[in-house]
Amino acid sequence: MDAYGKTSRTTLKRAHERGCYDRATVHAILDAALICHVAFLHDGAPALIPTAHWRDGDVLYIHGSSASRAIRALETGAPACIAVSLTDGLVLARSGFHHSIDYRSVVIYGAARKITDEAEKLAQLKIFMEKIAPGRWQELRAPNEKEMKATAVLAFDLDEVSAKVRDKGVADDPEDMDARVWAGVVPVRRSFGSPEQDPQLAGDIPLPEYLKDYKGPG
Amino acid sequence: MDAYGKTSRTTLKRAHERGCYDRATVHAILDAALICHVAFLHDGAPALIPTAHWRDGDVLYIHGSSASRAIRALETGAPACIAVSLTDGLVLARSGFHHSIDYRSVVIYGAARKITDEAEKLAQLKIFMEKIAPGRWQELRAPNEKEMKATAVLAFDLDEVSAKVRDKGVADDPEDMDARVWAGVVPVRRSFGSPEQDPQLAGDIPLPEYLKDYKGPG
Numbered sequence: 195m196d197a198y199g200k201t202s203r204t205t206l207k208r209a210h211e212r213g214c215y216d217r218a219t220v221h222a223i224l225d226a227a228l229i230c231h232v233a234f235l236h237d238g239a240p241a242l243i244p245t246a247h248w249r250d251g252d253v254l255y256i257h258g259s260s261a262s263r264a265i266r267a268l269e270t271g272a273p274a275c276i277a278v279s280l281t282d283g284l285v286l287a288r289s290g291f292h293h294s295i296d297y298r299s300v301v302i303y304g305a306a307r308k309i310t311d312e313a314e315k316l317a318q319l320k321i322f323m324e325k326i327a328p329g330r331w332q333e334l335r336a337p338n339e340k341e342m343k344a345t346a347v348l349a350f351d352l353d354e355v356s357a358k359v360r361d362k363g364v365a366d367d368p369e370d371m372d373a374r375v376w377a378g379v380v381p382v383r384r385s386f387g388s389p390e391q392d393p394q395l396a397g398d399i400p401l402p403e404y405l406k407d408y409k410g411p412g
Numbered sequence: 413m414d415a416y417g418k419t420s421r422t423t424l425k426r427a428h429e430r431g432c433y434d435r436a437t438v439h440a441i442l443d444a445a446l447i448c449h450v451a452f453l454h455d456g457a458p459a460l461i462p463t464a465h466w467r468d469g470d471v472l473y474i475h476g477s478s479a480s481r482a483i484r485a486l487e488t489g490a491p492a493c494i495a496v497s498l499t500d501g502l503v504l505a506r507s508g509f510h511h512s513i514d515y516r517s518v519v520i521y522g523a524a525r526k527i528t529d530e531a532e533k534l535a536q537l538k539i540f541m542e543k544i545a546p547g548r549w550q551e552l553r554a555p556n557e558k559e560m561k562a563t564a565v566l567a568f569d570l571d572e573v574s575a576k577v578r579d580k581g582v583a584d585d586p587e588d589m590d591a592r593v594w595a596g597v598v599p600v601r602r603s604f605g606s607p608e609q610d611p612q613l614a615g616d617i618p619l620p621e622y623l624k625d626y627k628g629p630g
Contacts (some may be wrong), residue, residue, distance in 0.1 A: 326511075
């Protein structure tokens, strides 16, 4: 199946052309982003945390301290909502009204499953590391028991999920086309600077291949 | 007053050193970010939208279509939570466990006030434009009545608010310091590409000064 099913929550009520249920599009957005935002309920009110995420097949994963308030609220399987957003361009139109942002986003409704199997947890933490720094996992010592215990991994099935993509640039009303004002798009990019080594790093440890000309995930 | 008061929801339970209630820090993070994520309740479950925001004094503003589901849920004054997150660096430590992200984030708990006064709404939309493209507002025609009606502006008082900042780079356990693995930080940056003019732009309209060497807000 190459598309996710729609539900009432994931069906766009306006700007329908931005809605996208295509599996490959959803996966590409999730894979390119470094962080997501996770909404959950705390004492009946919405709460929100930014956190790193990764994807394996049709499952999105986050991790955190087993003691954290967000993890403890989420691991009960309470309803959650996760958003991933990538900003691609500032759209400067000929009217204030049509100013916009070109973006790609994904919203997931669901509930967490806590990964309790240690081998599965370890396998997922490796996939997470591979997303950020492919090849690094094997260079590191294995996590110890205390670290594994302190780390919770939560899984969210990609089931009730949709993407929104705006990439059309300037879209003005016909009557504004003669306005004497510059119109266009300012591209917004995520970039990475040269890796800065830890001041305490031994002088003979070279920069690993996976950090040379680093482009990030996605 | 140069700091926000703490509440039980904004008091960090762990990693206390990351908590920050300093007004200037909170404002700087809000001003530098292009978008926020807003959590609200929809049929009793958390829902989430990414949207642009701006700040005026101790108030955060968002805008949207008056018809949007999120705006309609929020304008009732129902509890909301807003997060703004800036990713500054990928922290590659000597153990998997201490890998982290250097970041700056703000979380706001509160409820929206809908701005109904037209002059106030217009003044805020101008402040929004000035955040993105200082000087552009005066180049554009004024919004018309239909556009103003279609645009809702919501205000969130900065009251129950906190920032979190991690900027310490690599922080390994003493027993890992001799590990033969590269450790350091890969800086993550937001950058802007050269403005791309609308293909339909008249040939004699030059790039405005505010877009030359554009650095974005903040």
